[in-house]
Amino acid sequence: MTSLSLTDHAYRSLRQMIVTLELAPGAVVRQDELQAELGLGRTPIHHALQRLERDEFVNVVPRRGVFVTAVDVMELPTLYESRATLEPYMARTAALRGTPEQWDRMRSVLDSHSPASPVEAKVAIDRECHEIIWEAAGNRFLAKTMDMLYAHSDRLWHMHLIGITDMDQSLVEHCEMLDVLEAGDGDAASDLMDEHIRTLHEQIREVIGAGLRSTLS
Numbered sequence: 001m002t003s004l005s006l007t008d009h010a011y012r013s014l015r016q017m018i019v020t021l022e023l024a025p026g027a028v029v030r031q032d033e034l035q036a037e038l039g040l041g042r043t044p045i046h047h048a049l050q051r052l053e054r055d056e057f058v059n060v061v062p063r064r065g066v067f068v069t070a071v072d073v074m075e076l077p078t079l080y081e082s083r084a085t086l087e088p089y090m091a092r093t094a095a096l097r098g099t100p101e102q103w104d105r106m107r108s109v110l111d112s113h114s115p116a117s118p119v120e121a122k123v124a125i126d127r128e129c130h131e132i133i134w135e136a137a138g139n140r141f142l143a144k145t146m147d148m149l150y151a152h153s154d155r156l157w158h159m160h161l162i163g164i165t166d167m168d169q170s171l172v173e174h175c176e177m178l179d180v181l182e183a184g185d186g187d188a189a190s191d192l193m194d195e196h197i198r199t200l201h202e203q204i205r206e207v208i209g210a211g212l213r214s215t216l217s
Contacts, residue, residue: 006040006041006043006044007043007044007047007048007051009038009040009044010034010038010040010044010045010047010048011047011048011051011052013038013048014029014034014045014048014049014052014057015052015055015057015151018052018057018058018068018155019151019154019155019158020158021155021158021159023068024068025068025069025070025071026067026068026070027067027068028065028066028067029049029058029065029066029067029068030065031045031046031049031066049066055148055151056069056152057069057151071155071156071159073156076156076201076204076205079149079152079153079156080197080198080201082149083146083149083150083153083197083201084194084197084198084201086142086145086146086149087130087146087193087194087196087197088189088190088191088193088194088197089137089142089190090133090134090137090139090142090143090146090193091133091137091177091181091186091189091190091192091193092186092187092189092190093136093137093138093139093186094133094134094136094137094181094189095180095181095183095184095185095186095188095189096184096186097136097137097138098133098136098137098181098182099136100182102132102135102136103136103178103181103182105132106129106132106133106174106178106181107178109125109128109129109132110125110129110171110174110175110178112125113125113168113171115168119162119167122167122168122170122171123154123157123167125171125174126167126170126171126174127150127154129171129174129177129178130146130150131147133177133181133193134146134147136181153200156204157200157204160204160207161203161204161207170196170199170200173192173195173196173199174196176192177189177192177193177196180192
C-alpha cells in the first residue's frame with residue numbers, strides 16, 4: 001500500500017468504528033491501541049484523525065486527547081437538507097452518465113440481498129448502491145461530500161433505528177431506482193431518490209421525537 005492508501009484505510013476503518021458505535025460518542029480515541037488493532041503505523045492513523053476531525057467525527061483537544069464527537073439530533077434537519085438537495089441531483093446525473101457495467105454491478109449487489117440476511121448486511125447493500133450512483137454521476141467532489149454525509153446519516157441510524165427500519169423496503173426502492181437509471185430517466189431517478197431520502201429522514205425524526213416525548217413525560 002502507498003502512504004495515501006494506508007491513510008485512506010485507516011480513515012475508513014476508524015470512521016466505521018464510529019458509525020457503528022464501536023467507538024461511542026464521547027469515547028477517547030487511543031492512537032497506540034488503534035495502531036495495534038489496525039496493524040498500521042502512527043502516521044496514517046494521525047492523518048486519518050485529521051480527516052475525521054474535518055468531517056466532524058472526532059474532536060482533537062490539545063493536551064487532552066482525541067474524542068469521538070457527540071451526536072446533536074437538532075442538526076438532523078440540516079443533514080436531511082444537505083442530502084435531499086444533493087442526492088436527487090446525483091441520481092439525475094447518474095441516469096444520464098451511468099454505464100451498463102455500473103448498472104449491472106448495482107443489480108448484482110441487489111440480487112445478493114435475502115430477507116434472511118442480517119440487518120447490517122442490508123445496510124451495506126444500501127450503501128454500495130449509493131456509492132455506485134455517486135460513481136456513475138462522475139463528480140468526484142460531490143461524491144466525497146456524499147460519502148461523508150451518508151456516514152453521518154448511518155451513525156444516526158445505528159443510534160436510533162437499527163432493528164426498527166424496514167431495510168427490505170429500502171432495497172426495494174433501490175430496485176425501482178435501478179430500473180429508471182438503466183432507462184436513462186433522470187427525472188424519475190431524481191424523484192425516487194428524493195422519496196428514498198425523505199422516508200429515512202421521517203423515520204429517524206419519528207423515533208427521536210418519540211424518545212424525547214418519553215423522556216419529558
